Amino acid sequence: xxEDDPGTMLAEQVGRLLAERSxxxxxxxxERGEWPAALWEALEGLGLPLLLVPEAMGGAGLGWRAAxxxxxxxxxxxxxxxxxxxxxxxxxxxxxxxxxxxGPLSLTANGGERVPxxxxxxHVACCDGETVALCDAAGVTWAPGANLAGEPRDSAPPGGxxxxxxxxxxxxxxxxxxxxxALLRACQMAGALAAALDLAVExxxxxxxxxxxxxxxxxxxxxLAVLAxxxxxxQVAADRACRAADxxxxxxxxxxxxxxxxxxxxxxxxxxxxxxxxxxxxxxTEEHPLHHLTRRLWSWREEAGTERFWAARIGREVQAVGGAxxxxxxxxxxxxxxxxx
Amino acid sequence: xxxxxxxxxxxxxxxxALRREVRAFLAEHGRGWTPEVRGRSWMGFDRAFxxxxxxxxxxxxxxxxxxxxxxxxxxxxYVVLEEMLAAGAPVGAHWIGDRQSGPLLLRFGTEAxxxxxxxxxxxxxxxxxxxxxxxxxxxxxxxxxxxxxRVPGGGWRLNGRKIWTSFAHLCDWMIALVxxxxxxxxGPRHAGLSQFLVDLRLPGITIRPIRELTGEEGFxxxxxxxxxxxxxxxxxxxxxxWAQATSELAFERSGPDRILSSYPLLAAAAEAAxxxxxxxxxxxxxxxxxxxxxxVAGMLEDGRSPAVEAALVKDIGNAFxxxxxxxxxDLLDVADAPEGLRRxxxxxxxxxxxxxxxxxTREILRGIIARELGLx
Ligand SMILES: Cc1cc2nc3c(=O)[nH]c(=O)nc-3n(C[C@H](O)[C@H](O)[C@H](O)COP(=O)(O)OP(=O)(O)OC[C@H]3O[C@@H](n4cnc5c(N)ncnc54)[C@H](O)[C@@H]3O)c2cc1C
Numbered sequence: 001x002x003e004d005d006p007g008t009m010l011a012e013q014v015g016r017l018l019a020e021r022s023x024x025x026x027x028x029x030x031e032r033g034e035w036p037a038a039l040w041e042a043l044e045g046l047g048l049p050l051l052l053v054p055e056a057m058g059g060a061g062l063g064w065r066a067a068x069x070x071x072x073x074x075x076x077x078x079x080x081x082x083x084x085x086x087x088x089x090x091x092x093x094x095x096x097x098x099x100x101x102x103g104p105l106s107l108t109a110n111g112g113e114r115v116p117x118x119x120x121x122x123h124v125a126c127c128d129g130e131t132v133a134l135c136d137a138a139g140v141t142w143a144p145g146a147n148l149a150g151e152p153r154d155s156a157p158p159g160g161x162x163x164x165x166x167x168x169x170x171x172x173x174x175x176x177x178x179x180x181x182a183l184l185r186a187c188q189m190a191g192a193l194a195a196a197l198d199l200a201v202e203x204x205x206x207x208x209x210x211x212x213x214x215x216x217x218x219x220x221x222x223x224l225a226v227l228a229x230x231x232x233x234x235q236v237a238a239d240r241a242c243r244a245a246d247x248x249x250x251x252x253x254x255x256x257x258x259x260x261x262x263x264x265x266x267x268x269x270x271x272x273x274x275x276x277x278x279x280x281x282x283x284x285t286e287e288h289p290l291h292h293l294t295r296r297l298w299s300w301r302e303e304a305g306t307e308r309f310w311a312a313r314i315g316r317e318v319q320a321v322g323g324a325x326x327x328x329x330x331x332x333x334x335x336x337x338x339x340x341x
Numbered sequence: 342x343x344x345x346x347x348x349x350x351x352x353x354x355x356x357x358a359l360r361r362e363v364r365a366f367l368a369e370h371g372r373g374w375t376p377e378v379r380g381r382s383w384m385g386f387d388r389a390f391x392x393x394x395x396x397x398x399x400x401x402x403x404x405x406x407x408x409x410x411x412x413x414x415x416x417x418x419y420v421v422l423e424e425m426l427a428a429g430a431p432v433g434a435h436w437i438g439d440r441q442s443g444p445l446l447l448r449f450g451t452e453a454x455x456x457x458x459x460x461x462x463x464x465x466x467x468x469x470x471x472x473x474x475x476x477x478x479x480x481x482x483x484x485x486x487x488x489x490x491r492v493p494g495g496g497w498r499l500n501g502r503k504i505w506t507s508f509a510h511l512c513d514w515m516i517a518l519v520x521x522x523x524x525x526x527x528g529p530r531h532a533g534l535s536q537f538l539v540d541l542r543l544p545g546i547t548i549r550p551i552r553e554l555t556g557e558e559g560f561x562x563x564x565x566x567x568x569x570x571x572x573x574x575x576x577x578x579x580x581x582x583w584a585q586a587t588s589e590l591a592f593e594r595s596g597p598d599r600i601l602s603s604y605p606l607l608a609a610a611a612e613a614a615x616x617x618x619x620x621x622x623x624x625x626x627x628x629x630x631x632x633x634x635x636x637v638a639g640m641l642e643d644g645r646s647p648a649v650e651a652a653l654v655k656d657i658g659n660a661f662x663x664x665x666x667x668x669x670x671d672l673l674d675v676a677d678a679p680e681g682l683r684r685x686x687x688x689x690x691x692x693x694x695x696x697x698x699x700x701x702t703r704e705i706l707r708g709i710i711a712r713e714l715g716l717x
Pocket of ligand 1: 218470471472473474475478479480481504505506507508560695698699700701702703704705
């Protein structure tokens with residue numbers, strides 16, 4: 001991604017804003033169930049919600065390649081507000097020709113179970129097969145819930161108020177919401193892993209034992225190198241899935257999105273373990289910020305399809321293709337065959 | 342903010358057509374390859390095959406035409422390489438010349454050296470080996486002791502010993518890193534090293550193949566006993582050997598040969614497997630590693646020197662390649678698998694330990710990454 005990419009520039013703005021205005025205190029408040037109103041307004045002020053909405057509908061008209069770095073920047077800071085969900089919901093609604101309403105949004109693909117940030121958002125994009133409906137969220141009696149990171153995951157009783165409903169275009173597909181959420185979580189995990197690496201490296205440079213920084217011990221260095229590798233793999237897998245979504249549509253990019261969710265999920269498990277090992281006991285405290293990242297990593301890998309879920313899908317697809325045709329299948333995913341004889 | 346950035350890179354337009362050509366070629370030549378040949382991958386040596394690859398213009402693809410090259414892009418070359426590896430082709434007779442000896446000569450060689458050797462490499466006729474490791478110098482390469490001394494009246498005299506030299510017993514040339522000036526006490530250890538082009542037919546050279554645990558002969562011990570090297574055997578500048586040798590490391594380390602060594606086994610097992618989950622995990626990993634390796638290839642093509650990125654891709658690529666035979670045991674009962682698959686699995690199981698040794702060990706690569714993280 002080049003410096004002048006809109007996605008990179010936006011991601012830098014998001015990163016700066018969150019570095020200044022968010023942090024452990026905000027994440028703690030969110031985990032207590034508070035709504036980060038000021039932060040939400042600041043994020044909204046960057047023009048993020050309509051990132052993926054076509055210009056004709058008043059949006060920024062950008063693609064998944066631009067959204068990916070923004071999702072990663074949100075993940076790096078623990079995603080203290082449902083901006084990723086809002087961007088996805090607005091994209092799905094707009095794709096179906098429904099004007100996305102202002103304010104925080106969320107989305108669901110399973111009829112309102114464990115909706116991210118449900119109690120805090122104004123509307124939810126309810127996806128059911130090929131249809132997306134704009135549903136009211138305010139006024140709903142949410143059954144509050146949370147993932148293990150304390151992020152709101154709330155359930156709504158059936159039969160809420162539907163403002164409008166329309167079919168999702170083919171490019172988005174019948175599993176658009178699930179695929180979009182998997183892509184978002186993969187990107188967020190890549191960001192959170194980069195932040196966990198930062199924390200662990202910083203700690204290794206300052207914590208001293210046996211008369212020197214623990215980062216001078218080769219055993220610690222080697223573990224951090226592994227964490228750096230996992231973080232890089234997650235980032236590449238996430239970027240690749242975003243590019244595939246631009247190229248083939250969300251529906252056509254299920255393979256790459258699945259790969260990203262698997263690789264980022266594996267990296268989340270391995271990476272969180274290393275970060276905690278390097279941080280020692282301090283990393284297990286409520287006071288130290290590491291857990292805001294690692295608990296989210298453990299949560300996000302469970303959401304929108306575990307590694308096992310996506311790997312089974314990929315595996316079945318690969319088995320259907322067959323061993324001899326697997327290599328041509330893999331290379332053709334990234335190449336347009338412009339010269340078919 | 343630490344961590345490395347891998348920018349996405351596409352293969353060039355026309356790749357699909359190029360792949361078709363290579364696949365047709367491999368289908369024709371690969372009919373008789375046994376599971377062991379496919380499992381050996383780029384550690385397999387077959388001169389006739391390499392000549393056929395050269396005749397198709399797939400060696401020295403990026404080099405200038407006047408040196409027998411084909412002036413194609415680095416990414417087109419990448420496409421050809423990964424097709425060869427995916428098929429488990431025995432590319433060893435031209436792999437080293439194409440991957441590092443040729444590029445080294447192109448960069449540091451004299452015009453005469455280039456004219457003499459590059460066209461022969463590109464035809465698949467001149468086979469090269471790498472003379473780095475010595476009995477007492479493995480990871481600590483700079484401690485090497487093989488030495489070349491100037492001979493009054495011109496030329497050099499070479500003495501010492503190299504070891505683990507892949508294919509030396511079958512090759513024509515070695516590019517050796519040797520000492521031309523003693524390491525000074527307290528001076529930089531990398532000073533005083535130079536690279537030489539060694540014609541393996543010269544007198545004073547003894548090549549002793551070393552049997553591998555598979556029972557095959559792949560690597561060698563090469564002894565130099567007063568070997569007379571001509572004046573023009575020096576490559577580049579005297580004393581610059583370390584910098585010259587390491588300048589190619591990013592090329593050497595990030596290629597598809599660091600992620601695909603066990604691909605033929607993965608493909609064979611995918612079909613026979615009962616459980617799709619481990620296959621899905623491996624394929625997800627492989628697809629990601631390919632993207633990372635392509636990203637590094639793109640940085641190289643842009644003239645950058647992504648040494649750390651290359652080390653990182655090699656490290657996680659090797660870990661993946663190495664895990665494949667173990668994962669496959671989860672996929673299916675290997676003991677009951679069809680014969681071809683069983684043999685392929687048995688072979689790859691035996692050679693997999695080398696993946697994280699050759700070309701820089703896992704620990705050395707992780708040390709390079711840790712330095713980038715500011716830890717050392
Ligand atoms: C199949 C095969 C083909 C090869 N072909 C060639 C060839 O063609 N030409 C050539 O020159 N060489 C070749 N090699 C040699 C290869 O480059 C060396 O094996 C490698 O550099 C490691 O050196 P070593 O084997 O002496 O191990 P050592 O350096 O003795 O290392 C043994 C172990 O100790 C670890 N270790 C060493 N130093 C450190 C450190 N500072 N910190 C932490 N751990 C450390 C290593 O990581 C390794 O795990 C080949 C090797 C193999 C296996």
